[in-house]
Amino acid sequence: MRKKDCFYLGKIAKKFSFKGEVLIYLDTDEPELYENLESVFVDFDGQLVPFFMEQASLHKSDFLRVKFEESNSEEDADRLVGSEIYLPLTMLPKLEGNKFYYHEITGFDVIDTNEGEIGQLKRVNDSNYQPLFEIDFNGTEILVPMIDELIHKVDRENKKLYLNVPVGLLDIYLGR
Template sequence: MNLDDYYQLGSIVKPHGLRGLMVAFLDVDDLDAYRKVKSVLLALPTAPDKLVPYAVERIQPQTEDRVLLKLKGIDTIEAAEPLRNAILYRALAELPELDEDQFYFHDVIGFTVVDEQLGELGVVEAFYEMTQQDLMAMRYKGVEVLIPVVDELVSHADEDEKKLYVTLPDGLLDVYLTPASRERDEPDEFEKP
């Protein structure tokens, strides 16, 4: 199985009780959309590049990002313990449908970033999921620029044109183009005497 065909749903935190239940963290916006999931794939800490399929018996939300997870065939604490810290995956094709103006991060990698005032700026290279907010990385004039992924700045994506439309605040690009930031991204050049 190729990991590029799957998305990371979350991870198993620890066993819960004696009958094979596990506490799992799910990195999703809406836990209810995942209550009826029938299967997951696990990448075990001992074999992170190998995905093992498991049928899901039950997902029971506990907090906004934690669930009790019961996998078929995992019926004891001894069977659950080796799954501690396993990463949960699902097929990209099984992602829930989004509203028209929404997009998944992986869908817009490689899209051209277009600002309403400045026009085309660069290409989306990556996303960084941070505790406070997510950041989109693009290369602009040879420098990596990070743009907060918030509705006020990122308006929509056009799949047909492969463009992501933004409204950047005045001065955001200038922060990255100061001499100090350019020196970090540019290789050292040596002057001849």
């Protein structure tokens, strides 16, 4: 399995018991969706290795307590701590309406409800406090805050993202 065909689910945060159990921090709003997994992919030096679960249960609000088949001691668990966990993209729950996964809208044409087509979405930059749409307009990068109120419509079928860009923001980038 290649990382580009997967999504990041979380990270093995710490060991839980002397029997090899670990706690996985789940980076999701709906941890209950992942309570009954049979396996996950663990990232070891850029390689995704499948690990099968003997037991899994939610622990507190956003942790999954897991006993892997291959992990039977504290030492086994120690080797896993800090590793990132991935699942295939096919396991992502389908989203509808104006909800989307960042990877899903990459490459969409971006249309402003007032100005018309403003370019193609290169990616969503979520490295800062405020995620941004990075839009390519004929070689010029346009950054638009990813705020629910600015997202007018997500048209998956036609690969179009309709935004209500604040008045004047495009002028800054396009020198108008």
